[in-house]
Amino acid sequence: MADVAINTTSRSAKAGSRARPVSGVRKFFQKKSTVAFFMALPLILLIAILVVYPALYSIHLATLNKSMQRYVGFGNFTFLFTRETFWMVVRQSCLFAITAVIFKAIIGFVAAHFVHNVPANKQRKWRGMLLVPWVVPPAMSTLTWLWLFDPSYSAFNWILAHFSIGPIPWTGDTGWARFAVILVNIWAGAPFFLILYLAALKSVPEQLYEAAAIDGCNWWQRVWFITLPMMRNIIAITALFSLIVTFANFDIVRILTAGGPLDSTHLFATWAFKLGIESSDIPLGASVSLFMFPILAIAAIFILRDINQRGNEAS
Secondary structure (H helix, E strand, C coil), X not given: CHHHHXXXXXXXHHHHHHHCCCCHHHHHHHCHHHHHHHHHHHHHHHHHHHHHHHHHHHHHHHCECCCCCCECCCHHHXXXXXXXXXXXXXXXXXXXXXXXXXXXXXXXXXXHHHHHHCCHHHHHHHHHHHCHHHHCCHHHHHHHHHHHHCCCXXXXXXXXXXXXXXXXXXXXXXXXXXXXXXXXXXXHHHHHHHHHHHHHHHCCCHHHHHHHHHCXXXXXXXXXXXXXXXXXXXXXXXXXHHHXXXXXXXXXXXXXXXXXXXXXXXXXXXXXXXXXXHCCCHHHHHHHHHCHHHHHHHHHHXXXXXXXXXXXXXX
């Protein structure tokens, strides 16, 4: 009986120890969200060092005078508002980004449909060829385009001469220079839309197309009522990401036109470089670069709000 009592007591003690509540600190570190946070912490710190700190430092620089020795508050911003070149850069940046993103989306959508309808054993080859413009470093590809647009030995003008057209001042005229810059950006960025749209197309159930075909829908109706609604979120996210990258584009404009002629092709990034580095007015250049944030923030708010509303409606 004594042995039974001892065993009963030991089992009770073990059960009590098992039932003992886990401490708050231990429970905190056992959460999946906590583990995920600590695994992502190195990346968070890297982003903070490479993105957050430069952004805060640029805000600080924008409040200083040219010699960076005196605080001027919003003086640099009010000075920019009085310059016609600044408003021309704003218009040019919006024109460049919106036009390029629209055409990249259209070309990527059409090319994604083409590759999607190619036999499976040939899709890898087509994907590889169509992704080349996006894979090649922008500086290298833009140099090639610069030679194609060169007024002295332009390959385009040589071809047009056979049709008694030209020569065209591709980088010497305001209209043609803007066209050239947008064209190169579309050529380099369309494959990004292609690969994402192709992935989205492969996720659309084939049963929807089969049911629509049975109901007598033509190709355009299937695209309008099935493909576009199913791809609407990925189209919005891709457009937002491309808008941010295109708005801050630097290398294409810098190599192709250097902002000319007469500053008519400058974007925020290239004009900020010209003011801050070439003209040795770093605070003014920082002020120009900061103007990208409110414009892109407004675009992001509208696009993400639309995606969130559709998600709520779907749920």
